[in-house]
Amino acid sequence: MKKILFTILVVSASFALKAQELAQDQNPNYKVSMDKYTAAQATLQTTMNTTVQNTYTAYDWRIAKSKRKAENRSYRRERALSNQYYYNNNYGYRNNYNQKYYRHRCR
């Protein structure tokens, strides 16, 4: 009987202590959240005091024009390189003029 009373006393004392730890109106389940964020603290704070760059690409007339020009240039070059008649048909003779293109293709 004494033992049971002692256990009840200890348990109720521990509950009372725990209740004392809580601030006024504090959620008693605060420890669940505290443990969760304490564990993830290092990863969550990596962006602190920095600018997180999450930019998007907006239409710009100059950029669009230069991109079009680059695409056209690349297309013309590809077409020229793939044109076997003009660039590799040397009728058995060595063609020094187009040699750099030929070498480039073989790389």
Added chain:
Amino acid sequence: MKQIFTIAIATSILLLASCAHKVTRIDPTETPDLSGNWNYTDSRITAEEMINQSLTGKWLSDHLQQKGKKPVVIVGFVTNKSHEHIEAETFMNDLEKSYITTEKVGLVQSGKKREEMRSEKADQQTNSTISTLKKFGLEKGADYILQGSINSIVDPYKRKKSVTYQIDLVLTNIETNEVVWIGDKKISKNIKN
């Protein structure tokens, strides 16, 4: 003959000098708009506006009234969701500086700088003399966190475009999650290419 030779040399020197790479020092407050992109002038205008809004906000007097001491702020992250690469540090530093110079708001270190500070403290524990070593666990806890975002709207038509930047800064009470201050600045530009 000699004269012609001298003139030719002088002309060639002048021509070469005109082709050379040239750098001119200018006043940072008079940064010219060259491309129309975000530049130092925009950053400066934003900083001025944010400092003015932040230090005259009601949150400051409310905090002083409730706690009886100046608030302590920590800087969180700023998300740049605009179409340009913008570093918020340029205007955030001005804002932080104003907090310190006016002595109205306390500031604590955050991010990588704080990590470095703690690492230095850790180093002191084994290398410094007992009388000079700094103890762990005595850092000042912030009352508020300052976070922000940068947004932009681009409206292009042929060679023209109008760009509007919106910079928002939010100050939140760390304990209660209550937003106590929101500062914003809008900058609009018309650009003709």
